[in-house]
Amino acid sequence: MTESKALRALREAIVLELIESQNEYDFDAGLAPFSHPRFEIMATGQVLDGTEAVRDYWTRTRAAFPDQKSKVVEVYHADDAVIVEFELQGTHLGSLTGEPVTGKSFKVRMSGFFLFDKDVLVCQRVYGDSATVLHQLGLIEAPQEY
Numbered sequence: 001m002t003e004s005k006a007l008r009a010l011r012e013a014i015v016l017e018l019i020e021s022q023n024e025y026d027f028d029a030g031l032a033p034f035s036h037p038r039f040e041i042m043a044t045g046q047v048l049d050g051t052e053a054v055r056d057y058w059t060r061t062r063a064a065f066p067d068q069k070s071k072v073v074e075v076y077h078a079d080d081a082v083i084v085e086f087e088l089q090g091t092h093l094g095s096l097t098g099e100p101v102t103g104k105s106f107k108v109r110m111s112g113f114f115l116f117d118k119d120v121l122v123c124q125r126v127y128g129d130s131a132t133v134l135h136q137l138g139l140i141e142a143p144q145e146y
Contacts, residue, residue, distance in 0.1 A: 007119060008077050014121055015082045015114045016072065023069045025062055027055050038123040043130040065090030073109070082114045088128065092137045099139055106136040 014033045021029035031037050037054040040047050048054045062068055068090035076083040089107040110128035114121060134140040 010119055011082050011114070011116055011121075012075060012077070014119075015075070015084060018114070018121070018124070019070050019072060019084070019086070022058065025058075027058050030058065031055065033121040035117070035120045035122060040123060040125040042125060042127045060096060064092065064094040064096035066093055067091050080116055082116070084112045084114065086110055086112065102138045104137045106133045108132050108136070 018030055018033055021027070031051055031054065034054075036049075037051050038047070038049050039054045039057060046057075048057045068088070071087045071089070073085040073087060076085075086109070087107055088110050089105065091105045092102045095101055108129055110126060113123075113125040113127070115123040115125065131140065131143075135142050
């Protein structure tokens with residue numbers, strides 16, 4: 001196996017283990033591959049920088065969505081990143097930002113960019129449609145057709 005293929009395989013294994021650790025709520029394992037944990041949520045503009053900020057976010061989201069899971073759909077590779085398409089789903093059983101709890105579930109396709117410096121994970125950047133999630137949870141109305 002060439003060095004680039006070995007690095008690609010190592011990065012993919014790190015990312016898949018990270019996703020699984022988040023699914024299992026093993027946040028210590030999820031934080032381990034980062035040199036300095038950084039989690040960016042593009043839909044809201046949130047940047048969670050550092051171990052405490054990332055762990056707190058993961059803890060708060062799992063309190064609001066205790067059955068939250070990510071199901072990997074596809075994995076892609078770039079020069080300095082692993083890109084994952086995934087289905088995120090969960091049931092709204094607690095308040096995340098003060099919103100009323102609906103008890104409804106959501107399922108939405110998202111993508112995550114896992115950025116690396118060689119074999120060290122430096123950032124998880126997530127892109128997704130928060131309006132779809134809010135609509136499925138009954139927190140906003142669907143847009144009217146044009």
